[in-house]
Amino acid sequence: MDLKSLIRDVPDFPQEGILFRDMTPLLQNPKALDFVSQNLVRDVDLSQIDFFAGIESRGFILASHLAATHHKGFLPIRKAGKLPPPTKKISYALEYGTAEIELPLGSGRIMIVDDVLATGGTLQAAIDLSSSAGYKVEAVAVLVNLKFLNKMKFNNKEVFSLVQY
Numbered sequence: 001m002d003l004k005s006l007i008r009d010v011p012d013f014p015q016e017g018i019l020f021r022d023m024t025p026l027l028q029n030p031k032a033l034d035f036v037s038q039n040l041v042r043d044v045d046l047s048q049i050d051f052f053a054g055i056e057s058r059g060f061i062l063a064s065h066l067a068a069t070h071h072k073g074f075l076p077i078r079k080a081g082k083l084p085p086p087t088k089k090i091s092y093a094l095e096y097g098t099a100e101i102e103l104p105l106g107s108g109r110i111m112i113v114d115d116v117l118a119t120g121g122t123l124q125a126a127i128d129l130s131s132s133a134g135y136k137v138e139a140v141a142v143l144v145n146l147k148f149l150n151k152m153k154f155n156n157k158e159v160f161s162l163v164q165y
Ligand code: PRP
Pocket: 055, 056, 057, 058, 059, 114, 115, 116, 117, 118, 119, 120, 121, 122, 123
């Protein structure tokens, strides 16, 4: 399925010089959404997964859909300050400044999902945070990998993605 044709390129958003990859048309297409949910896990042994962990905000959309499709739970990895205790928090570097994400302390085997992998800062922080909060990270996947911006690996392999730029 040609997913790229359902991702809209928006030049100079949210800042001049940035080419924003907008997945809204894909989310509005039920067949594409179903294709994404089936294929993001095509190399994953689902019997080893308890929860799909989504990274706020756009990772929530995909992880919730995966959880519903594959009859698993959902785990929110949130921007810091939104979740009640007990939680664990991590700070990580952005191009300018820092960001913080947080998740509930807990246990279980998880697959972490996000929409876009850019520099990799967010996904790497989510992996490190999940492990230190008690979860076992079995798999990670993103819809779009902006490969020219990262060399990120998980378990010594390129991060699984369905669309690459
Ligand atoms: C975007 C995107 C990824 C992250 C990737 O999230 O959804 O989560 O940036 O960037 P990185 O690989 O350089 O860390 P962002 O927090 O900008 O917005 P969102 O709340 O819409 O998901």
